[in-house]
Amino acid sequence: FSATLIAASASTAILIPPSIALILYSIVVPGVDLRALFAAGLFPGIIAGLVLVLPAWLLARRLGWENPEGAERPPLGESFRQALPALFAPVLILGGLRSGLFTPTEAAVAGVAYGVLVGLFVTRELNWRNLWKLCGEAGVISGVVMLIIALAGIFAWAGTMLGTFRHLAEWLISLSDNGTVLLILVMVAVLLAGMLLDAISIYLILMPILIPVMQHFGWNPVWFGILLAMNIAIGQFTPPVAINLMVTAEVARIRLEQTVGWALLFVLVMGSALVLVAIFPEIALWLPRVLGYAV
Template structure:
C-alpha cells in the first residue's frame, strides 16, 4: 500500500495528462505496486523465512526475482494492448526529459538494491544489517547528495517509522499468541490433517490452497496471512514434499493478486483515493490484471524452475 500511494502521487497526474482514464491508471498502479512483495528486499519473504524453519532467505530473495519480473511483464502486456486499442498516448506537445539526464539522476536510487543484494550475496552483512545499511544509505543520499531531506524531515520520518514498526510488532505479537495457542491446543494439527484429507491429489490441493490464500489476500495484509496460515500450511507442504522456497513464492504471488482484487483491495483503495475515483469504477480493469497475474502464477506453478533456477545457480539451499 505504501508503494501504491507513493507511485500514485507521482504517476497519476502524468498518466492523466497523457490521456489515460483515472480508473485505469489507479488500477494499474495498484496492481504494479503489489509485485513489490516479490522483489527483494521483501518484508513478507523475510517473515516467511522466519516462520518456515530451514528456509534460506537469500534463496527466497533470488527466487522472487524472475517471478517478480514475470508478474510485471504480465501487467505490462495488457496495459500496452489497451493503450494501443483505445489510443491512449501522450499529446505531441508534452516535453519528455532527456533519457541520459534522467538516468543520471536515478543512479543513486538504482544503486540501493545493488548495495543490498550485493552485500547479502557476498556475506558482508545479514538481512537485518542490510536494512540498517539501506536506511543509512538513504539518509546520506537524501541529506547530502540530492538534498531532498532536511533534519526536520528526518525526525518526522523516524517518528513515522516508529509508528509503523509498532503496528507490525503488535501484529506479530498477537499472531505469536495465536500461533502458540493453536499449537498447544492441537488446532493447527487437526486443521492440517483435515486439509490433507480433502484430497490425495497434491495439484488439486495446491489449487485449493491458492484460492484460499487469494481470498485471504483480499482481506488481510501479507504479514498477517503468513503468521496465521503458515502453521496450518507447513504440515501440508511437508506431506506433499513441496519445495518450501517455491511454495513461498507462490504464496507471495497469490497475496499480491489479492491486494488489488475487489471488493476488498488494500492497494486499490489507496490508489482510488489518490485518483479520486470510486472503487466500483475500477472493477473491470482490475479483473483484466487479475487474469494477467493469474497466468504468471500458473506459469510458476507449472514451471518451478522460474523461481528455483537462480537460487540454484547462486549455490543457495533450495
C-alpha cells in the first residue's frame, strides 16, 4: 500500500510547476504560454493530491495503520521548518517567470543552482565529491532523454512528411461529430499510451495527431494540456509498465503484482479528478486568467 501510494502521489509532480512535461507541451504546441500552463496545473495538481489523501486516510484509520507499533509522530512544526527550503523552490521559479526575471530555460538553471546551494550550505546533504558524481548521473540521464527526443523527433518528422498523422487525425475526427465523445476516446488512448511510454515520448509521438483534433473541436490548448498531463500521471502508476510503481516496488522489495489492487484504487480516484477538470475547465483556467496570461 505504501509503495503504491508513494508512486501515485509522485505522479502528481507532472502537474505542479516546474513540470518538464508541461514545458515540452508548450514547445510542441505552438502559441501556448508556459506560464499559463504552470498556473493552470496548480489547482488540478492540488485536487489530484487531495483525492489520494482521502482514501489513504480512511484506509489508515480503518486498518489501524495510523500509528503502527506505537511509533512517535514527527512534530509538525519541525517537519515544516525542515521542508521550507524545498518549498521555496517553486516560489523562486514561478516568481521569476511571473516577474519576467528569467525565461523558462533560465528558470531551470535557477532551480538547479538553488538546489545545489541548499544542499551544500543549508542541509549539508551534499559535498563537492557527491556533486561531481551527480553531474555525471545527470549527464547520463540527459543523454538518454535526448536520445528519446531525437528518435521520437525523427518519427514525428517522418509521419508528418508522409501524411500519416494527417490521415490519422482525419480518421479520429470522422469517428464522431461529438467533441465530448472524441475527448473520451482521446483520453483513453493517452491513458493506454501512458501505461507503456514516458511523457516525453507520448507528447512527441501523439501531439502531431492530436493538435488537428484539438483545433477542429476548439478545445482550449491550455486546458487540454492539463488533461493530457493528468492522464499521463495516471499512466505512470498503472500496470503493466507503471514506471513510478516499478521504482517504489523495487525500493520496498516487493513484487510489482502485489501492488496491482491498490494501484487500481488510486487509478479510480485520480480518474475522478481528471473527470472533474474535464467537466469544469475553469478549475484549470481560472488562475491563468486572474494572472493575466493568454488562455
